[in-house]
Each structure stands twice: as structure tokens, then as C-alpha cells.
Amino acid sequence: MGNLKAIVIVLLVIAAIFLCVKLIPPFVGNYNLHSDTDNMVLQYTYAQGATADAIKADVIAKAKEHDITLTEDDVDVARTQVGVTIDVHYTVPVQVPGRVIPVKFDFSSGNKMITAK
Numbered sequence: 001m002g003n004l005k006a007i008v009i010v011l012l013v014i015a016a017i018f019l020c021v022k023l024i025p026p027f028v029g030n031y032n033l034h035s036d037t038d039n040m041v042l043q044y045t046y047a048q049g050a051t052a053d054a055i056k057a058d059v060i061a062k063a064k065e066h067d068i069t070l071t072e073d074d075v076d077v078a079r080t081q082v083g084v085t086i087d088v089h090y091t092v093p094v095q096v097p098g099r100v101i102p103v104k105f106d107f108s109s110g111n112k113m114i115t116a117k
Contacts, residue, residue, distance in 0.1 A: 018096075026103050026105075029067060033062060033068055034107045036062045037088065040059065040062070041110060052078070055084065056075045068092070082113050083110065085111075087106075087108045088107055089106045090105055091103065092105070
């Protein structure tokens with residue numbers, strides 16, 4: 001009975017490690033992309049020449065750096081006179097034996113000028 005418990009525990013630990021190896025990279029990529037978009041929002045708030053399409057293209061390019069595939073439909077950019085807001089919505093398919101787990105990510109980054117009321 002003791003050997004059976006040990007085998008079950010080892011199998012559970014191996015399964016947990018396997019799931020972590022599969023699931024952690026998409027979350028790390030999302031964290032890095034969110035951090036980058038936070039920085040981009042700060043910069044583009046004061047860059048008056050930047051259009052919403054240029055900001056969207058920059059977000060998609062940053063996502064590629066983190067191995068995230070985004071389309072133009074996944075990124076919403078709202079540019080006003082006093083600020084910028086970037087909304088990103090995407091799904092990453094994670095392959096595990098026997099199925100594909102869709103992991104959904106949604107985040108928003110926004111900033112207003114200091115002088116905005």
C-alpha cells in the first residue's frame with residue numbers, strides 16, 4: 001500500500017509540473033505585454049502626432065516580441081485630446097494531452113494628461 005501511495009504522489013507531482021510548464025508561459029507573456037502597453041500608454045499620451053492605427057500597430061508588434069499573436073480585432077485603441085486607452089482581448093490555445101485549453105486574456109491600459117480635468 002505504501003508503494004502505491006508513493007507512485008500516485010509521484011505521478012501527481014509530474015502532472016502538476018507538466019501543467020505548469022504548459023500554462024505559465026502564456027501568463028508570463030501576458031504580464032510582459034500588459035507592462036509594455038502600460039509604458040506605451042504613458043508615452044503616447046504626450047505624443048500628439050501618434051494616431052490610433054499607429055498605436056495599434058505598435059501594440060501588435062510588441063505582442064509578437066512576446067510570442068503572442070494578435071489581430072487588429074484583438075486590440076482597441078481610444079485616442080482623445082487628453083489621453084489614450086488600449087484594450088487587448090485575446091485567447092491562447094494551450095495543448096495538453098487529449099485536449100486544447102483556451103486561455104483567455106483581457107486587459108486595459110489607460111492614461112490621461114496631467115492637465116486633464
